Amino acid sequence: MTRVIEVPTHFDDRSFDTFAGGFGEWPPGEKVLVDARGTQWASPYGLIGILTAGQALAEAKREKPLLTVPTSDEVKRYWARAGFFHEAAELFELHGKVPRGGATGPSDVLLDVTPVRATEDVHGVVHKISEGASRILHGELGLEMKATLRFSMALSEACQNIVEHAGTGGWVAVQAYTFRRRLGRRVVVIAVSDAGVGFRRSLESAHAKRFGERWGDGAALEAALIQNVSRFRDPGRGQGLAFIKRFLDQWEGKISIRSGTARLSIVPPWDEDVPMNEHLPHFPGAQVQIIIPAQEAKTR
Amino acid sequence: MIQTIRIGLLLREAVAAPYRNLVTRPTGAAVRNRIEATLADSNCLTALLDFSDIELVDLSCADEVVAKLLLTVRTAYFVVLQGLREDHHEAIDHVLTHHRLAVASVPPGSRAPRLLGWVPADAREAFTCISEGGPLDVSGLCHNLDWTFSRGREALDDLAVHRLVQPVGQLYYPIQTA
Numbered sequence: 001m002t003r004v005i006e007v008p009t010h011f012d013d014r015s016f017d018t019f020a021g022g023f024g025e026w027p028p029g030e031k032v033l034v035d036a037r038g039t040q041w042a043s044p045y046g047l048i049g050i051l052t053a054g055q056a057l058a059e060a061k062r063e064k065p066l067l068t069v070p071t072s073d074e075v076k077r078y079w080a081r082a083g084f085f086h087e088a089a090e091l092f093e094l095h096g097k098v099p100r101g102g103a104t105g106p107s108d109v110l111l112d113v114t115p116v117r118a119t120e121d122v123h124g125v126v127h128k129i130s131e132g133a134s135r136i137l138h139g140e141l142g143l144e145m146k147a148t149l150r151f152s153m154a155l156s157e158a159c160q161n162i163v164e165h166a167g168t169g170g171w172v173a174v175q176a177y178t179f180r181r182r183l184g185r186r187v188v189v190i191a192v193s194d195a196g197v198g199f200r201r202s203l204e205s206a207h208a209k210r211f212g213e214r215w216g217d218g219a220a221l222e223a224a225l226i227q228n229v230s231r232f233r234d235p236g237r238g239q240g241l242a243f244i245k246r247f248l249d250q251w252e253g254k255i256s257i258r259s260g261t262a263r264l265s266i267v268p269p270w271d272e273d274v275p276m277n278e279h280l281p282h283f284p285g286a287q288v289q290i291i292i293p294a295q296e297a298k299t300r
Numbered sequence: 301m302i303q304t305i306r307i308g309l310l311l312r313e314a315v316a317a318p319y320r321n322l323v324t325r326p327t328g329a330a331v332r333n334r335i336e337a338t339l340a341d342s343n344c345l346t347a348l349l350d351f352s353d354i355e356l357v358d359l360s361c362a363d364e365v366v367a368k369l370l371l372t373v374r375t376a377y378f379v380v381l382q383g384l385r386e387d388h389h390e391a392i393d394h395v396l397t398h399h400r401l402a403v404a405s406v407p408p409g410s411r412a413p414r415l416l417g418w419v420p421a422d423a424r425e426a427f428t429c430i431s432e433g434g435p436l437d438v439s440g441l442c443h444n445l446d447w448t449f450s451r452g453r454e455a456l457d458d459l460a461v462h463r464l465v466q467p468v469g470q471l472y473y474p475i476q477t478a
Contacts, residue, residue, distance in 0.1 A: 119324045126321045126356065149356055149387040156323040156358040164325070236363040239398055243359050243391075 002066075003028050005053075007036040011046035013256060013289050019049065021281035027060035034067045034092065039075060044173035044191035045289045047084045047113055051171050054091030056195040056284035059168065069096035082173065083112030110136060110174040110188065111155075117169035122159045125172055126152050133188075136176045140186055141294040143251065150247045151188070151292065157240030158192045158288050165231065166196025166285060183270050183293055190290040198286055199224055199259040206231050217260035218278045225257055225264050244290065251292055259286040268293075302476060303344035307365070308353025310334040320355040328364025335369060345378060345466075346476050352383025352408070362391040370401045370463075378463050378475045380413065381405040392416050402462050404431075406477050413477060415464070422451060423458035430465055435473040 005022035008015035023032070034050060036042075042050075050067070057065050067088055070076050079085060080099040088094060110132045114125055134148040141147075155174065162170040172192045179187045196202075200220040207223050208215040223229045225245070230237035241255075245266055248255055256265035256273070263277040270293070311322055314330035322328065339347055349366075351357070357365075370379060384392070384405050396402055396417025404413035404427075412431050415424055429444055430436055436444065442452035456472050459465040465472040 119326045120315070120317075122324050123315060123317065123319050123321065123327070126323050126358075127319055130321075130355070146387040146390075150390070152321070152356050153323075153358045153391060156321075156356075157360065160324055160360060236367055236395065236399065239359050239363065239395060243394055 001030045002033050003030040004033045004035055007034060007039045007042070007046070007050065009038055009040050011039055011041065011049075012043035013045050013258075013287075016046065016049055016258070016283075016287070017280050019046075019053075020283040023053065023281070023283070026282050026284060027057060027062055031063045032057060032065035034065060037068050037071045037096070039070045040072060041075065042079070043177075044082070044113070044175045044189055045193070045287065047079065047082060048171040048173050048191050048193040049283075049287060051084070051087055051091060051113065052193045052195045052283075052285055052287070054088065055169070058091055059195060065092050067092035067094050069094060069098055071096075073099075082109050082175070083114070087113050087115065087171065108136075108176045110176060111172065113171055113173045115169055116159045116162045116172055116192075116194075119160075119163055122156055122163065125159055126156050129155060129174060133174075136188055137292070140176065141188060141292065143292070143295060147247075147251070151190075154244045154247070154290060155190055157244060158190060158290065160240070161286070161288070162192065162194045162196070165199075165202045166194035167202075168194060168196045168285075170194025170196065170285065179291075179293065182272075185296075186294040188292045190288075192288040193285065195285040198284070199257070202231050203229065206233075216278075217262035218264065218276055221257055221259055221262055221264035222276070225255070225266070248290065248292070251295065253293065254291040255288070257286060257288050258283065301344045302346045302348050302478075303339065303342045304348045304350055305335055305338055306350045306353060307331065307335075308351075311354065320353060321358075322351075322354050322361040322365065323356060323358040325360045325364050328361035329368075331361070332365050332369050332372075335365070336372065339377060347377045347379050348406075348477065349379065349381050350383045351381060351388060354383075354388070357388045357391045359391050359395060362395040366392050366403060367395045367399050367401055370396070370403060371399070378466065379403055380475055380477050381416070382477070383408065389416055402464060404464055404475055404477070411478055413475065419462055419464070420455070420458055422447075422455040423462075423464075426452070426455040427459055427464055430459075430472055431474045435468075435471045437470040437472070441472075 085098045137143045176188045211219045228238040228242045252268040310331045393416045402417035402419045438452045
């Protein structure tokens with residue numbers, strides 16, 4: 001028997017829970033088919049979410065899942081250009097015609113879907129992003145020049161969380177696009193996802209006790225993002241997320257972290273999300289999304 | 301005597317690649333170990349860490365390289381940073397403030413250091429006074445800043461604890477940077 005999981009038509013952080021809910025109990029007992037035929041658009045968060053599902057299934061030693069590629073040529077080309085199929089081919093049995101190679105020339109894809117498994121990968125990511133980030137952040141979004149370095153720092157810290165806490169590898173992708181429905185402005189989005197142990201298990205031994213019965217995915221996210229705690233006793237730890245929050249506040253940016261059955265967000269005024277979502281369908285590991293919007297004239 | 305340590309060179313040795321970004325904790329720890337090894341073989345009094353080849357310093361590396369070095373060598377050396385750009389300051393200032401540490405940084409093209417990190421406000425003012433005006437004793441500082449003697453002593457004690465001035469007899473000297 002095969003469990004068919006439909007990728008939402010518009011696949012981003014908002015529709016992610018529908019995708020996650022398709023898996024039921026983790027890991028699902030049946031063979032999985034991820035059906036993206038009807039997908040018209042996917043954010044970097046959505047793309048690496050699909051890969052995370054594939055990785056989690058592989059690590060649970062489940063049969064290699066199937067992935068039917070989008071029917072739309074335009075969507076397929078975009079996914080290919082973002083490097084998605086290159087990574088997906090390792091984790092899924094791909095069905096449908098996949099375009100070869102990527103596009104050349106300037107692109108809104110600031111960083112292809114890139115695996116992060118070790119410290120060297122973080123160096124590679126930061127090295128690769130620096131030039132394009134300046135063009136988009138300063139040139140298009142109207143952020144000050146030093147924003148590029150803050151952005152690279154945020155990316156570095158987010159990727160390091162995979163290496164240091166997940167206990168397995170993950171992915172990162174960065175893209176610029178226009179947030180028509182929610183904001184009506186250009187944004188840059190960093191998406192980072194892993195199929196690892198998640199925040200609750202990572203922090204459990206050091207912090208569960210003081211939360212008592214409240215301890216769970218939501219409390220673990222609160223401990224990490226609001227209280228800046230770390231599983232390490234080193235007092236220098238836990239500053240990365242604090243720093244990211246500080247500059248996102250300045251730029252009216254948004255960070256949300258989903259882990260297990262909860263998602264916690266620092267919500268800027270332009271967004272209608274709720275800060276804490278609990279009792280969501282379980283999904284392995286942790287998914288981080290950072291959104292930096294174009295600055296309005298008054299804040300430039 | 302001053303020992304200048306080029307961080308860019310240590311970074312390239314640590315990652316065995318031509319990257320100019322000081323990122324990740326393991327990289328920061330490897331760079332710090334090399335700094336400590338260099339200092340162990342040196343009879344210098346001041347370690348001048350030169351960041352001029354560095355493009356980016358992230359929080360993890362600021363913590364591993366600068367904060368942990370200050371915690372380790374606190375009683376042995378004066379540590380001064382040079383070649384930092386404005387955006388480097390932000391990461392280093394953030395982690396040092398978190399640890400309640402401070403370090404002197406010499407801006408490019410200047411010999412007057414500025415403080416990064418946390419010291420009490422009076423200590424910061426005293427640091428500027430001594431850096432710009434040269435060595436002072438407690439009475440001299442209090443005269444210049446119109447402070448009481450105890451206030452001046454406390455400010456200078458704070459700077460001495462953080463290895464931000466060099467006490468010699470009754471005088472407090474600016475850290476040697478050149």
